Each structure stands twice: as C-alpha cells, then as structure tokens.
Amino acid sequence: MNENQSSRRRFVVSVGTAALVGLAGCGAQQGESAQTSTQQTTTQTETTTPTEAADTPTTTQKSSKSDADGPVVEMKTDNEGSYFDPKGLVVEPGTTVRFVNISGTHSTAAYHPDNDDGPLRIPDGADPWKSKLFTDTDAVFEHTFETEGVYDFYCAPHEMLGMVGRIVVGEPQGGPATESPTDIPPAAQESLPAVETIVSEQRVSGP
Ligand SMILES: [Cu+2]
Numbered sequence: 001m002n003e004n005q006s007s008r009r010r011f012v013v014s015v016g017t018a019a020l021v022g023l024a025g026c027g028a029q030q031g032e033s034a035q036t037s038t039q040q041t042t043t044q045t046e047t048t049t050p051t052e053a054a055d056t057p058t059t060t061q062k063s064s065k066s067d068a069d070g071p072v073v074e075m076k077t078d079n080e081g082s083y084f085d086p087k088g089l090v091v092e093p094g095t096t097v098r099f100v101n102i103s104g105t106h107s108t109a110a111y112h113p114d115n116d117d118g119p120l121r122i123p124d125g126a127d128p129w130k131s132k133l134f135t136d137t138d139a140v141f142e143h144t145f146e147t148e149g150v151y152d153f154y155c156a157p158h159e160m161l162g163m164v165g166r167i168v169v170g171e172p173q174g175g176p177a178t179e180s181p182t183d184i185p186p187a188a189q190e191s192l193p194a195v196e197t198i199v200s201e202q203r204v205s206g207p
Helices: 156-161 186-191 195-201
Strands: 008-015 040-047 072-078 081-085 088-091 095-101 140-145 149-154 164-169
Touching: 081 156, 088 095, 088 195, 149 156, 156 186, 164 195
Parallel strands: 072 095, 088 164
Antiparallel strands: 008 040, 072 081, 095 140, 149 164
C-alpha cells in the first residue's frame, strides 16, 4: 500500500478577521470603540479519496445527524468517562457511518500502520480513516465501509483510557481484528466488545 493511499485530509478553517481600526487624532468623537467580532468558525470536511480504483470507497458529506441517514457513533465525555457509543456495531457493506462529537475532545482513527504506526486491525486492503481532533459539539466525520470484516478504531487522546470501538461490516471474515488485541493498550483491550457479542447483539453501547 503506497502512501498516497492513506486518507487525505482537507481542512477548511475560516477564522474571523480581526479588524484593527485605528482612530487617529483626538477630536471630540464619541468614544465608540469598534467592536471586533471574533467569530471563529472551524469547519472540517474530511474525505477519504481513493487513488486506486480497487474497492472504491464513496465519500458523502451530510450535515444532518439524524439516524435516518444511517448509523451514528457518538463520541462523548461524561461522568462515565470518554467513550464511543455504540462501541460495537454491525453494518452492511457500503454503509456510511457518521462519528459525531457530542462532548469533550475526540478523534476517530482506524488501527492501521498509516495512523501513528499503529497495528493493522482492519481487513487487509480496506481503507483506513483518521479524523482530526474534534472539540466542537456536533462535528461530524464520515467513513464509508466497503470491505467486509472487522474494523477496530480508537480515539487518539483517550486510547490509553480505553476509548476504542469495533465495527463489523457484513460477516467478520477472520481478518486481523479477529485476532486477540494484544497489540493495543490494556484498557483498550478490555473495552473492545467481542466480535461474537457484536454479531449477536448488533449494537453494543458504550462505555
Ligand atoms: Cu476521546
């Protein structure tokens, strides 16, 4: 797998322009200071752009977060900790999953050598994904799962605390993520639901 095949990230960051208004002179003007609106909007659209034709992932961008548009995995920090919810999920091949930041600061990334030199814990040949770090509520990252099998993923700042998840696409298929997860931190190992549990329950809530 070549380097260009890894997720390409595109950041669209618009920062409100800080207008510097200098009032020269010291006339008898009403002391009305120019109010600077520091409106700061950070929008990120991440797309996974394939550079090879084989098993082409589609990229969609939707702003809605209603479940009617497909499965949502929420990213949360509350009194139960930091976690993905659900942390285990079964979807059909071709499904776009939306990761939505609900509270706290989180990211979502597939366990893949392209991501922080991590272990490979998604199907061989499947496209990895990696989001930026989200701080805004309702920030959304989407990934479309084309290849059948088991995908393990993590939140970069909370992996050590066990913020990980597992998505089964179609049938488990016996890929890398069906092996014992001894290559990830202990808390992450404990938090990952068993493949059999996910398959039988279809959805396993976090934390
Ligand atoms: Cu997190």
